[in-house]
Amino acid sequence: MPAPVLPPFDGNGYRKRVLAAVEARGGADETDPFEVYDLPLEAAGALTDDEVARQVDAVWAFWQKQRDHPKYRGLVTALLASHDQVAAHLRTAGGRQWLAEQTRAERARRDAARFAELDAALQRLVERFGGVPADKVAGLRGMAAAAGIDDAAFEARLRGHRLLGAVDAPAPVAPGDVAVVLRQVRDGLEELGRIEGARVPSLHALLELPPTADRDTVRRRRDALLVVNRQRRPDRRRALVDDLLAAAGTLLVDGDPSVYLDALADDVREALRPRVAAAVLVEDRLTPADAHLLVQEALAAGLDPRRASDVVSGLARDAGSSADLPPPPAARTPGRADWQAEVSAARAALRAGRLAVARRHVDAALSAAGGMHPPIRAVRDEVDEAAARADAAWRSVPPALSARRHAAAAAALEQVVATAADVPGPRGESAEDLLRASREALAAADAVLAAAGPDRERALLAVLDAVADHPAAWAELTALPVAPATGVHAVPAPGGAREVRWTPSASPGPVEYRVLRVRPDGSRQVVGVTGATSLEDGGYGPVTGHVVVASRLGVAAAEALAGAPPAAPAPPPPAAPAAAPVDSLTAVLHGRRLRLTWSPPAAGTAEVRRLPAGTAPPAPGSTVVDPDAVGVPVPAMGPGLAVDTRPSAPVTEYVLLVRTGAAVVAGASTAWVVLPPVSGAALDGDRLRWTWPEGCTEVVVVVRPDAPPEGPDDPDGTRRKVTNTRYEIDGGVPVAGGGHAAVFACTRAGGRLLVAGEAPADARVALG
DSSP, X not given: OOOOOOOOOOHHHHIIIIIHHHHHHTSGGGOOHHHHTTOOGGGTTXXXXXXXXXXXXXXXXXXXXXXXXXXTHHHHHHHHHTHHHHHHHHTSXXXXXXXXXXXXXXXXXXXXXXXXXXXXXXXXXXXXXXXXXXXXXXXXXXXXXXTTOOHHHHHHHHTTSXXXXXXXXXXXXXXXXXXXXXXXXXXXXXXXHHHHTSOOOSHHHHHTOOTTOOHHHHHHHHHHHHHHHTTSOSSHHHHHHXXXXXXXXXXXXXXXXXXXXXXXXXXXXXXXHHHHHHHHHHHSSBOXXXXXXXXXXXXXXXXXXXXXXXXXXXXXXXXXOOBOOOOOOOOOOSOSOOHHHHHHHXXXXXXXXXXXXXXXXXXXXXXXXXXXXXXXXXXXXXHHHHHHHHHHHHHHHHHHHHTTOHHHHHHHHHHHHHHHTTSOOTTSOOHHHHHHHHHHHHHHHHHHHHTOOSOHHHHHHHHHHHSTTOHHHHHHHHTSOOOOOEEEEEEEOGGGOEEEEEEOOSSOSSEEEEEEEEOTTSOEEEEEEESSSEEEEOOOSOOOEEEEEEEETTEEOOOEETTOXXXXXXXXXXXXXXXXXXXXOEEEEETTEEEEEOOOOSSSEEEEEEOOTTOOOOOTTOBOSOHHXXXXXXXXXXXXXXXXXXXXXXXXXXXXXXXXXXXXXXXEEEEEEOOOOXXXXXXXXXXXXXXXXXXXXXXXXXXXXXXXXXXXXOTTSEEEEEEHHHHHHHTSEEOOSSSEEEEEEEEEETTEEEEBSOOOGGGEEEOO
């Protein structure tokens, strides 16, 4: 059968058929060589070189004419930039075959991505209704059209599912059915909390509104979150949030919110009943401190202040006691949103790593205030700084993942999750999903190492093939000696050259060989580097011998000389001289920047690394194999000073690394901690008293005689740790003499006490 002949090139038809389609799809990144050169992919193996050359030249000439086209010049410029490389492959049968295989795989990937959202929607409808309701088809067809799916492909997809009759909108839920719906909502919220890593106690918490919010506020927030959620990629989280937002509309907008809150109060009541009974059993009454703590827990579970107080009071009565509770605050008259509350909500969202939520609260604050106020500007700047940090971390993720550097990728992704977990990556990626995948890759590598048998060297290589920067595998493998090449000899080659040959190293893995020629005067010149076992030396002039040096991952073996007997395995390289660690690192807030200071080391260089969220710093004096796996560097501003943007995460830890030659050791560490502060600090006779923030059980009190303490580590102050138990026993903290006191909230992580970096004005007292 004769080979097909391509039709003559038609520029106008090409512009309408090819350039318009590629431009509409997103440009040069969304196409392939066979489409842009208008070559039939199915006939790639039958086209002749001459036919393809004529077509390629005709397309290239047409592109030249379109360089100034108002619509296509950007696309044409991008296509011309890659023309030389792509055209060279197309002009040969072998190159065309290779490109055809790549193109088929890429088109299959694009098709799968194009159908992903439609398939997810169909699957979710089948899960909910047992098939596809007829009244959903029009919306599905519009979704398909927006993704570039034609009617024929859509109908083919739809035929794979059972079509149901029209489904009426669900009727409002009767009060008697709320228990069933509440159980479904509770299960959905628990699953969402597991996915996000943070508890979501109620529908109001999902909407980020207080339980006293009016219907209109709930409706607006529900509608806004629906729009945001439908912009996410289709996955289990999106389906869960869709269902929960639908339940919020049914229960809080169309239904009576008090019915939902009463049912929620029943759950909270049963959860707190054993706690109240135990407290009354021990004290014979419900003490004010216990009652206050239980009310706070009821509020955290999603109840409004009145119901929270009623639940605790009722449980106390059931246990034969009374509860001394303050009256719940009066509800505010519904009206224009409080911009100060929106600013507080924005800061809370920043601390929780929910950047998109923080932006929405900033926008709401601007709208409510009717203009820019200093607190709004300050929190907006914090949001912008967090966005810049997240963007910088996201930029480092794709290169790390493409190079299988999962340790570095995990460190960057942990930073994203800590500061902007709800901001997708450049291509819509989920930081949580990518972080989970990198952690799974690291865990799988750890499992391979743990199960490695006698052939541990090959196990190490397998680990590094999967995780190129696995710290333990890299350190262990680079400490092993590399076997040298053997049997080095040179033989004549055509044209007066010499070919150097050798027997490969006995060491497994990616071994490469560096070949040098030796001149009569003893000098050496590099011939080249290769992964093969021979290399041609085309250099002229007298040569007295050749040297081959095998190396693996930067570790060199003993030199192998032409005609020399095999060398013994090289001993392990001597350990690099240990760097002396620096034993102090201090963090001090300066405006919206955090200044990290230390004493410069006597030898070597020091740098500060910001640790990923939830990671403990390495022990001082320990060797650091891969500094990038420890954390991201903080910009240095001079000897002994690095400056970071003000952290918004609850806990941000830093460690100082000292580098001397190739050796890196860990030095001092510090943490910047953001916690709900104590409030109402005041003198009560000879006692310093304050209101403890929810969940806080320890504080640090710093007293300085001459000025207000600068921070919890003020060298001129006297520091004392106080527990809430000791505070209650002593009736406060005894203080004597004058001066100034500041109270810093604390928390614990992995058994370590972490102290908040700031104490606001309400947590400071002049002692006289």
